[in-house]
Amino acid sequence: GQVVYSITEETERGASVGNIAKDLGIDAATLSARKFRMITGSSKQYFNINASTGALSVNEPIDREQLCELKSDCLLNYELVLENPLELYRMEFKVLDINDNSPSFPLSEYHINVPEFLSPGARFTLPNAQDFDEGTNSVQNYTLSPDEHFHLEMQTRGDGSKYPELVLKKALDREQQATHRLVLTAKDGGDPPKSGDVPLIVTVLDTNDNAPEFENSVYRASILENSPSGTLVVQVHATDLDEGPNGEIRYSFSNTTSADLQRMFLIHPHTGEVTVNGILAVQRPLLEMFIEARDNGAFAMSSTAKLLVEITDVNNHGPEITVTSLTSPIPEDAVPGTVIALLSIMDEDPGENGKITCQIPDNLPFQLKHSLENYYSLVTSGLLDRELISGYNITITATDLGSPPITTQKTLWVQISDVNDNPPVFSADTFDVFVEENNPLGAFLYQVSASDPDMGENGRVSYMLRNSTVAGSALASLLSVSLANGSIYAKCAFDFEQLRSFYFQVEAKDSGSPALSAVITVNVYISDQNDNAPAILYPISQNGSVAVEVVPRLADEDYLVTKVVADDEDNAQNAWLSYHLAHSSDSTLFHLSPHSGELRTTRSMRSTDFLKHKVVVVVQDHGDPPLSSTVTVGILLADTLPQALPDFDDSGEPPPLLNTTNIYLIVSLACVSCIFAVFLLFLAIVRL
CATH class of the missing domain: 2.60.40.60 (Cadherins)
Known part of the structure; x- marks a missing residue:
């Protein structure tokens, strides 16, 4: 026979399962005597039979999942053997499942790699959860933690089994979220239901869909214009949200940056450091450059930032x-x-x-x-x-x-x-010219000179005589002047005795336009030459006769016999006269004053003296050489004139009595001599 029992797993030890004796129709009292025993292929004895009563109880709780694993029907088969007589009964225990196991996943977490370029609708198979329970106590459904990018759908395999699928419902952006952490929950149908969770880590695989991005769109820096090569200007930095080569960045100057600036500055391709390269040969206070950051993706992407470098001037340029x-x-x-x-x-x-x-x-x-x-x-x-x-x-x-x-x-x-703003200027206010008489024709007299500080024609001076007359004669008949140099020449021989001095004017004129001029007065003084011999005015010899003077026979010593009066038309020493006795018939009787020309007796007359005497008087000037004139004076010693006349008949006509003209001449000469003596005395006093 066979008997079938149902027992829920995890039934406690000692729990009653049934009564084998009753169920098999065996007298319970015989069980012990018939030496019953239970035979099973299991190493464990899950059940006991009370030999006295035949009660069947749980010897050890049964774990269905351990015992039967994933079998839908969990059966324990026993054979009950009785002796005396030998009988064999089949015992089948159907272990009923209870919801004592939560769904579980084979791994503690699941990683799913999802390329970010996938479009919504992409599907990813998820692992099934395990629940050792059976039936409704096993996994009945799955849920997914809420997420904007994913949702869960259940799919059925060809064998009818179901499995969860992760469905992309919104495009991913690794740069915004590189990892999505989801929770997949498996739930059974127990009452109460049990569940098991497993983390789903969704890693978004990078696609080069992001260009490098600078920290600043505009970088500003300031450096001195004499900064040496190697000076750090600025360090730019860009980030790329992509990964791997897609996120590796190289820096360079963009093509919009002038070649000159690219030569003056260097940028490190990896660090983004911009440094001075050489001399900053710029004239602008603000330099504008563009820096490019480019990733290393297969289809490289780039971005650009502006770099403004203010060149702080150093005063290195002079005006x-x-x-x-x-x-x-x-x-x-x-x-x-x-x-x-x-x-x-x-x-x-x-x-x-x-x-x-x-x-x-x-x-x-x-x-x-x-x-x-x-x-x-x-x-x-x-x-x-x-x-x-x-x-x-x-x-x-x-x-x-x-x-x-x-x-x-x-x-x-x-x-x-130069402008003709200066007239000629003579070197003196007047010029004094001294010329000796009897000069040769064309003799150079003087050179007047005028200066004109102007230049060229304005300072070129020419000279000319101003029209005038001198002593009734035209000036041009007496003098000429050189137009070029102002040299004055005589056009005639001057005669001191006729013209002792005169003046004239010379005009100096420049060659400017209009011309300016100046006038100078030239005083000409004619100096005397000894060209006139003394003229004896008294006593006068006429027609070669001898002038006769009568002296009383008894004349005393120093008796004035006569006075020789002479004149010289020359001047100064040429007219200074001295008187000398050239011959005397009796040298002891007469003497002649050399200065006054007075002929006097040197002693009293004697009765023994001759009655007739002859004296030759020489009148000489002081010229060089000197000139002279002579006069012969006859002297008669007589008491009366009639007594003397017969003695000089041979001398021609007796001299006439002194006329009025001769008297005037004698007086004039005496006055001149006195004035000259006073003048000499005055000069002597002044010098003292």
Whole structure:
């Protein structure tokens, strides 16, 4: 026979299963006597039979899942053997499942790699959960933790088994979320239901769908313009949300950056450091460059950032002075404010370093006027006089406002051109010319000289005589003057005795337009030559006769016999006369005063003296050589004139009595002699 029992798993030890004796119809009292025993192929004895009562109880709780694993029907087969008589009964225990197992997954977590380029709808098979329970106690459904990118769908295999599928419902972006952590829950149908969870880690595989992105769209840096090579300017940094080569970045200057700037700066391809390369030969205060960040993906992507580098000026440029126009020479009569030159003064430095102050020395008749930015006009500020200063070295000093400042100088030579603003000027107010009489014709007398400080024709002087008359004669008949050099020549021989002095005027005229002139007075003094012998005025010899003087026979000593009066038309020493006895018939009787010409007796007359005497008087001037004249005087010793006349009949007609003219001449000579003596006395007193 066979008996079938149903028992739920995990039934407690001792729990009653049934009564084998009753169920098989065997007397329970015989069980022990018949030596019953249970035979099973299991190593465990899950059941016991009470030998006295035949009660069947649980000896050891049964774990259905352990015992039967995944079998849908879990059966334990026993054989009950009875002896006396030998009987064999089949016992079948159907182990009923209870929901004592939660669904579980084979792994503690599941990783799923999903390329980010997949479109929504992509499906990924998920692992099935295991539940050792059976029937409704086994896995009945799956759930997925909420996620905007994924949802769960159940699929049926060909054998009818179901499995979960992960479905992409929204495109992934690894750069926004590289990993999605989901929870897959398996639930059984027990009451209460049990569940098991497993983490699903969805890793989004990168696609080069992101360009590198700079931290800043614009980078700003400032460096000194004299920064040496290697100076760090800035370090740029870009990130790429992609992975691997897709996220590896190289830096470079973009093609929009000028070649000059790419030569002046270097950028490290890996670090993004921008450094100075060589000399910063730029004139702009702000440099604009574009830096490109490019990834290493198969289809590389890039982005660009702007780099603005402010070049902080170092005052390394001096002002540069350029003369754009220059008027030189300028006329000396230029009015103040006349523009001479236009100057351009530039400084390549920017800012304060490029601002300029400009000046010229204060002691010049010029000034700088600021006209436009960086342009100056050099103008006259005072009167010019070429005759005082014919040109100016004008030093223009330009200084920038840098620290320290740099100064540049440029010197302009401005020549002053002449204007006929100066008349000729003679070297003296008057000229005195001394000339000896009897000069030869054409004799050089004097050279007048006038200077004119003007230049060229304005300073070229010519000379001419001013029209006038001298002693009734035209000046041109007496003199001539050289037009070129002012030399004065005599056109006649002067005679001191006729013309002792005269004056005339010479005009000096320049060749400017209009011409300017000056006039000088020339005084001509004719000096005497000893060209006239003394003229004996008394006693006068007529027709070769001898002048006769009568002396009383009894004349005393120092008796004035006569006075020889002479005149000389010459002047000064040429007219100074001295008197000498050239011959005397009796040298002891007469003597002659050398200065006055008085002939006197040296002693009293004697009765023994001759009655008739002859004296030769020489009158001589003091010229060189001296000139002289002689006169013979006859002397008669007589008491009366009639007594003397017969003795000199042979001498011709007796001399006439002194007439009025002779008396006047004698008086005049005496006066002149007195005046001359007084003059000599006056000179002696003055010298003392």
